[in-house]
Amino acid sequence: MPQGSGRMSPSEIKAQLKNSDTTMLQMLQFVFNSVLKRKSLLFLNIGLLIVIAGLNFIIPQFTKNIIDHALAQHRINALWLDVGGLLITTIILGLLSFASTYMMQILSQQSIKELRLKTYTKILKQDYAFFQNSKTGDLMVRLTSDINNLQSLISSDSLGLVGNTFTFIVVLVFLYIQNWRLALLVSITFPILFITIRFFRGRIREAYSKVRSMNSQISNQLQATLTEIELIKSYTTEQAETEVFADIVDKTNSYTLEATKWQAIFQPLLLLINTSGTAIVLAFGGYLVIKGQMTIGDLVAYLSYVTLLQNPINSFSRLINIFQTAQVSYDRIHDVMEVNAAIIEPTNPVAFPEPLTTGITFDDVSFQYELKTADALEHLTCQIPAGKTTALVGRSGAGKSTLIRLLMRLYDATDGTIAFDNQAITSIATHDLRRHISLVSQDVIIVDGSIGDNIAYGTPAATTDMLWHAAKQADIAEFITGLPDGMDTAVGERGIKLSGGQKQRLSIARALLKDAPIVILDEATAALDNESEKTIQHALDNLMVAKTAIVIAHRLSTVHNADQILVMDHGNIVERGTHTTLLQQPDGVYRKLYDAQFE
Template identity: 70%
Template sequence: MRNPNGRMSPTEIKKQLAQSDTTAIEMLRFVFGSVLKRRGLVILNVFLLTLMAVLNFVVPQFTKNIIDHALPNSQQQALYTNVIGLLIVTIFLGVVSFASTYMMQMLSQRAITELRIKTYRFILKEDYAFFQDAKTGDLMVRLTSDIGNLQMLISSNTFGIIGNIFTFVGVLIFLFIQNWQLALMVSITFPILFVTIRFFRGHIREAYSNVRYAQSKINNQLQATLTEIELIKAYTTENAETTKFESIAEESNGYSLEATKWQAIFQPLVTLINTIGTAIVLLFGSLLVMNKAMTIGDLVAYLAYVAMLQDPIRSFSMLMNVFQTAQVSYDRIKNILSYEPKILEPTTPQPFPNPLQQHIQLSNVTFDYEMGSDHALNDVSMTIPAGKTTALVGRSGSGKSTIIKLLTRFYDRSKGDILFDNIDIRTFQISDLRQHISVVSQDVTIVDGTIADNIMYGSNNTNEEAIWQAAKRADIADFIAKQPNQLATQVGERGLKLSGGQKQRLSIARALLKDAPIVILDEATAALDNESEKTIQHALDNLMVAKTAIVIAHRLSTVHKADQIIVMNDGQVAETGTHDSLLQKQGIYKRLYDAQFE
């Protein structure tokens, strides 16, 4: 399994590049897979590119005819005919070029859109562990810039190389027929170009890999800064964060200059080699003209054809840069798409028992977050009866939240069994399991949209009356009614326009509308003051009516009424009972209770 965070050092990038030359064909198959689904348009575009090559070949002949025939013989009719022919062919060439470019852009946009959607869907389908390893800023770069780099492969310039190949082969044969000695001398520059391109290929690719690495670090820093702005302001760490960003920006600048250096050397060197070819034609062609072995028109046409030979080479050199950048981006996208999820769907899924008739049961469950680490849960067994309220209490790190993550299959246990009405949790479709569970946690997630968007989130019920009913039961209907736009009121990014209690009530309304048979309250009131807690507790009571409820709470005053209280300690079940029976045991629960009410 590959780590999806993408934060490789330049040394690691070099090792990866040394192994990734074999992925070029794989990348082309990956990128052009969508394009080839539209074979009719591709074939038509290849035909247009071939036609463009033929038209480009014809153009110099008009100039040759004018210089060699029309001018020496003062034939005005021939002059007019060749000029008009030149204009007609050039206009037709422009029309064909437009059709080809537009068609290629259409294919490119469709292919890249499909690729971006495919990658986005893949990322969202990944399990919880994937997002613990990945960096948000880096994922954003891969979905935007990296896929944008792949789009440059599917462009009119890329497909134009097909026409350029036809042009190159046809023109080279023509030049050898015209004057094989001169053509042979010009051809000497081609191996020099090949060696030059080969040499610069690795350096340019490595440079662009480092640039992508630096861009990911910048995006990660920006994302972290913007999401932690309240902490930064509260602790006045603006200068420290700016210093950190300056360091990353300077690193990025260094890598960008390195890439620019190689590009700046490469392009003029290619131009110099091409100019040497032109100089050879000018020198020896002029001597041939002086010796009457070639006409001036032949020389001018020959120079035009040599330029046509050089254009494909220039295009190939530019395409090489695009190819190198795209291959770096492909390696990064492939790195994500090759991630192997740990939470797997069952091959023959069982329907989730709705409603739950008996219980949720954990039998000898052991779990650790990383191999070789201490167990987060160690041989845990418990029974959570259906239709009752079970509270999980204990010190921080005792394993309460880990149990919730196992029940929702964010993780799979290492050993033991988790059963819903005696059916193994792994036999349910993950979506089916989670659709039957509502979670209200301390860290409320508010989507950037309206109040209605937040209440309806994850629910198929979009009926306005049902939304208002859920809002009333969550004790937030009065607040909504006072807003100018009521349910259409914008809440701001991360709910910045709402108080903590309002966010919590919105999340409760969301759970009420979902109406799942199992409700999990994970420290749902921990961040609230006593007065807000009492207000929201009524909404929570409404949420738990006729549900199988699991409540995690540090404030033991909130679990008095629970049908069952399970006390966790160091990843194990220490005590089980009701509030009164546990107080009588004079054990861990009694000590925790006394510590809170001393």
Template identity: 65%
Template sequence: MDNSNRRMSPSEIKKQLAKSNSTIGEMIRFVFGSVLKRRGLVILNVCLLIIMAGLNFMMPQFTKNIIDHALPQNNHYELYSNVIWLLTTTIILGIITFFSTYMMQILSQRAITDLRIKTYNYILKQDYAFFQDTKTGDLMVRLTSDISNLQMLISTNTFSIIGNIFTFVVVLTFLFIQNWHLALLVTITFPILFVTIRFFRSRIRESYSNVRYAQSKINNQLQATLTEIELIKSYTSEDLETDKFEAIANESNDYSLTATKWQAIFQPLIVLINTIGTAIVLLFGSLFVMNGTMTIGDLVAYIAYVAMLQDPIRSFSMLMNVFQTAQVSYDRIKDILSYRPTILEMQEPVAFPKPLKEGIILQQVTFQYATPTNPALKHVSLTIPNGKTTALVGRSGSGKSTLIKLLTRMYDRSDGSLTFDGIDIKSFSLTDLRHNIAVVSQDVTIVDGSIADNIMYGTENVSHAAIWQAAKQADIANFIKELPDQLDTEVGERGVKLSGGQKQRLSIARALLKNAPIVILDEATAALDNESEKAIQHALDNLMVAKTAIVIAHRLSTIHKADQIIVMNAGEVAEVGTHQSLLADNGIYRHLYDAQFE
């Protein structure tokens, strides 16, 4: 049995979406890969940050000159000129800061938009099985909150680390030149800062990881309840659902408080360590002033420079918190991007045969889901002739819908052969294969938009006349004409403004417009009453004209005219024939037929 394209189990998918141990360097390379596509803006911004660091370095000198020269000498010119230079430098610094911040926002928005689009597209291209085994709410969190957290990495604060490093090196060198004894005393606090940051780093990261996990659970619960509101109302289970949500919300609250606790301890500790450095300068610097080895202006400037020295360290510690939060989000996004589809395309696919001549042939096809022990399909062999209508019937769980999923390559067979005109289904590109198959199912999907948007969905370059023609063939044109906005009428989320029959007609019109040579009707009228079913049957007849039609039928009265009826039972082909011949055989089909009309 060929398991190379076996559907992954939920546990395997969870392992792929489990926490990873990425490094900060790996995350930075990933996030800034998009930023570096705009190197001109990056280089310009780095230059501005270095200029800003230089201007900040100059400002304490103006204060020193006023204290040591202008005031002792009663020199008004020295006083005014230094004040003017201080104000001028501040204005220039403000202008440069504005341009730097604005350019960083441009870089940030463009980079994060690229990343969000890339992740969104990657998710949409995953296998059908992926969406069955992952939570919608969790995917939404990864596409929104997690990517927004990564945006914090591409900010002025992050890029300012470049200027801060430049400031740190220049200022520390300057302080050693000015008074190496005092500089050495100040640097004692640096190892303490480093150890503190290292200690809190892993704990803060773990806390934020739990917070993200709790947020995903909240989104999953919200998504589930809001999409099942009719069921909740019908069974008056509002209080039960509220209790579930309360438990998840409290769990999220606990995780958030834990993260806040570590943050609340971390920040004051950093401030305390920095204050110790300032206290050292005040204590020993004052002694140096008393001994005459330093001036008051030197001491004031020295304190300002120590603050400038501490700013990069303080910024770095705050940045570490941002990095911890972002790294949790990066791990979650990386998990998504590391998932590999199992439904693969050939590098050089074959063109889908138009028109079909022999039809669709299955030989000894077996398919097994990951979790059940018994295969869903067992050695199925059958032929679906071109231009004919083939009906699939059988009890629930007999393998009818699974067979349809194989024909559209939502799943790949585990074993056997599945060909279109003798060409293996894996030889076609997924786009080419699915463009040639139109599916109308019991669970109609209506997009939030206009009636025209729903009819033309998935079909490009459609004329107004073609939309009306499809609507007419689907027996919904008269209904549309009675609407105030006709084709431009909004249908509401999931088509809440339409009845079940109207939704079904829209899906038939969509399939008619697609004009695919193969049509699959997956219990298309099972959810309708008898009157609606009869009204829609004419539209379905129009859809199947000159097409290879495959019909999964719940109501056997709808398939009397099928050219071929295939009876499925426990994943196997039990009977094949026409309506009359199968009734005469007095087998499973006859039993199912009689049961419906007792």
């Protein structure tokens, strides 16, 4: 049965990572699903916003009473009473606004934390192919800036739409009751405002989409530059890299100016429309005051209510920018969330066979990378016996590393089956599978922390004694003891303070501490000189004691003692045997490789 069913190709992953055309409703559902988990806090805040809207409605009445009653009738007591009521109402309004803003921030932070962790977890659970076809800097922007943009949706401004909508309806009804002709004239500005917002909406979104895309390119370029600084210095390409970065920055500035242009046009138009509404009230209302059909207090209050009526519209227009920016960010996050895992976990996983008694079987296994015209592995069949050391040798591109990637299920085979003691690899949960495999590669990964952190990586429950025992077996304990801070010594970013041999010993100690039954050495000493290789070989021997070991090596001197050697060529096993038996084949591939190395 083919194991590649359901496997997603890198081109499909790339396609899914392109900006999608999601709706505003989808974005709000994604964001507010986490908000709705805290309903009590949400509804309390909505209630406060409605009360705040009501207090805003009351305030103009104090102004009207002061002008029409206290001042017009020279009533000093009424003046003090209205002024006092105005101040008390304003103080209460301020306290409620503070409480609303603070609670909204709590709700926002908790919800965004959940969204960020959800996105981070989704990315970490993606397959090996996903990371091969994704830009690190771009993923960083999605987890940071894009998530931050979504946070603006869970704010006092956005939820203020509830209170503003309430205010808008109540005030509009009130104004029509007060003077329907004047209210009708003011209402003429609303469709104009709506058309203006609709016109600019798409243009603002498109402009900010370009800005977000360029920000990702900046992050990608920075990440690439900082991680390849040694190469840049060695080949004196500082100027060339600067020119590339300058071109990206220029485009970013251009797109930012485009977005700013549309926004700069948008805001004055809104101001003009709102001012037109105010002008209508002053003109027609002033005429009514002159005719004695409206008091000055009524006019001042009416102006205040028109302002209250315009505030929700102004808030909505400000939110257009927030929503458009958030929509672009959500599209990019949605792309990641919608990528389906290429490696499909079994519905009812079986436990990894422990202890491994028979070994690992490759039965008619084929695999092809997307960009290759030929199979990396082609109908490969072999047995890796349990408790023995199997060496994989062959020219570059023969398929050795591909075999290991399939064994760790970083990819699924296109055809054929891989089994551990007759237990199909696809029936074992990937976490359980990889927990039983230790990998030591020539490309040593050192985390930015202490020596102890690096040895204990993947085995967080390890005690100090266990760390030192692993260090001794890896022949690095003496080096650690000589350091001022011992196990607590910082290794620097990517282990910059360590030599190549020291990094390799740390990775061996890490694998020793994991104590997995299967050990894979992928060119573990290829980057070391002969002297360093000899000193590390003892640590590797300790690692492979009583293990099912698979050794990939170009240096054939390192595989003399392997229980079996599998010689690979063009994605298949062309020879197998021990070092001695393979050398007895004068025209064999192994003999030719051996002679070429020791001429």
